[in-house]
Amino acid sequence: MTHKPLEGVKILDMSRVLAGPYCTMMLSNLGAEIIKVETPKTGDDSRAYTPLIHGESIYFLSINRGKKSVVINMKSPEGRGIFESIVKQVDVLVENFRPGTMEKLGYGYETLKVMNPRLIYTAISGFGHTGPYAGRPAYDMIVQGMGGIMSITGEPGGNPVRVGTSIGDVVAGMFGAYGTLAALYARNDTGRGQSVDIAMLDCQVAILENAIAKTSVLGIAPGPLGLKHPSITPFEAYRTQNNWVIVAAGNDKLFAQFCQVTDNEQLITDPRFRTNSDRNRNMDELSAFFQQKIKQKTTEEWLKIFYKQQIPAGPINTIDKLFEDPQIAERHMILEVDQPHIGKIKISGNPVKLSDVPAEDENIKEHAPALGEHTIEILMQYAGYDEEEAVAYTVKYC
């Protein structure tokens, strides 16, 4: 039996750009209905982010598939009436404004929970709703810089480097979706909603895992390691004849096999490389032995050898290579969405594979909405408008 976990759950999405929309995309993947509120005329800021194709932002399309767009002018009495009607009927509100913005509109959590005591109020912001930086604006790269991840990403001895995807936004969206689900689960017991306060900076700290503990114990901050692992050796990328190959031989047995297939048997009993601790200490010497052999064959030749021996290994793929990967295809991780005015575009799929949800249903394949595309539908369904009134409204605002 097909059963999406969040079927019937209604989410009022006041968010824009990335962290909030990523959060509601995840909830949408589980079956929730997403009612995306957009400002008249311009909508979500990211509708203007390049590249634009036929006036549509690829950035926007990639994380707003299957959502419903309703245009509301939050400063007009009419818009406020519509907002209040909807907010009383939904389970969750998600926003990623700077803290204080919803209060200025008159709709802080303390007000909304009186209107709807079962409401879950998920706020994603740069620094959270408490603390000395609460009022500050933030974007992805700011929290990547402040949260430490940039200081450990890059070439050894080189400049700090931004993680190539907007990991500051994305993981905040992920923790936001997780916190929202937790509050929904708790509501089954308590009967009431609660607020979920997610800070992008907090999330950056949370994903550093052992780097925090290590720094606190060793007393020195780690720097960037390039293509090596901080505490497991050998676990790195090597240059091949034509490209790169990554090998992760993380225990003594794999290390011995790796030595064998690269004609480095003498290293197995070498006291410099006996244990993982030894190998960590003598990382550079060890690396040179492997590098010398590996540059003599192509990536494809090496992968065949490593896979045969079950040595964990892989190529470094550019994004276009993902479209050809049979595993990614089999797992439905690249979707094709038929987007009006543009045609088919590829976007990333839903990585949460639940046995109660068949593979053909696990992804939302509906297109991202045009600005205000569902305004008439939402006004009629949630705000008591008849068709004529709803059409008149859209003429005025959309």
Place this chain on the structure above:
Amino acid sequence: MTHKPLEGVKILDMSRVLAGPYCTMMLSNLGAEIIKVETPKTGDDSRAYTPLIHGESIYFLSINRGKKSVVINMKSPEGRGIFESIVKQVDVLVENFRPGTMEKLGYGYETLKVMNPRLIYTAISGFGHTGPYAGRPAYDMIVQGMGGIMSITGEPGGNPVRVGTSIGDVVAGMFGAYGTLAALYARNDTGRGQSVDIAMLDCQVAILENAIAKTSVLGIAPGPLGLKHPSITPFEAYRTQNNWVIVAAGNDKLFAQFCQVTDNEQLITDPRFRTNSDRNRNMDELSAFFQQKIKQKTTEEWLKIFYKQQIPAGPINTIDKLFEDPQIAERHMILEVDQPHIGKIKISGNPVKLSDVPAEDENIKEHAPALGEHTIEILMQYAGYDEEEAVAYTVKYC
């Protein structure tokens, strides 16, 4: 009233190293009880990862706080009896073995769901339980390489770079915790458990967001961008007199303010930089104007100026700087755990701030367990052992 969402939820944790333990750490943060199964004598592989302090791995300690450790030899009849007793009484089983391992033990999901139809079975693996790569081993860096993120991380024109934290494991753990919660939520309706199949490679594809769509539309794979944002300008790091500063002036108004405070007023009306599209196209020229001014003051001086004008900006912190940050302290994002034999160590906190859970309760502050520390307790509570039998068992296996 304090209410942790997962209070009363019992999780049998067969996982080791990082992705699985990160998943159960997140569930533990929400109040679930984690019963961590470890192999006799050695336990979780990561107990051997350096650096070791008084024989304890900092890596292990940082993500296993507050869990209970029970030693079970899964190949002995006695161990299998204990496992079966426990698995019938828990809500969730989490494992991150290579697919097929649990089946070889005789405990694949199809078997376990007969023993416990309400069981949620969360499996995190490199490539998932379906598809041509399902049987292959994987580690963090392998999926970082295969999943594309390394190809867009690094200096422009330079080598691909590994993200400095084990983002391949961490986001798989996050999606695993999210999927587990989704299945728990669904169980409230359906009355039955289900399996959650999380692949590290899938998760890497999922966090690429707009890079997938952009590549599919433009037909060319992006390369690394160093310290710049792929579609918003100015949004980058600049060298100051003493360090770096990041500025994210992502819309026209912020751009104008940024020009003003850096004595670059002439750029505001320059046709090369009028819109975000223009600025993206002429990124390097624009960058040079700002860089020239910004190198004349220190990071601290610039931050004071930017914060005053509410221009989003921040430093690039090394990990040790996080310990001094007042916002991170106020948000309880660095915990101190008193670890036996070692003393206080700092680890990262829980970024999910729920209004029903007071700040003093939101983090688990109990130490990480010694190998088998809770064996007697768990055997007595779940497997019908009396104290004498449980003690005899631990003498034999722990």
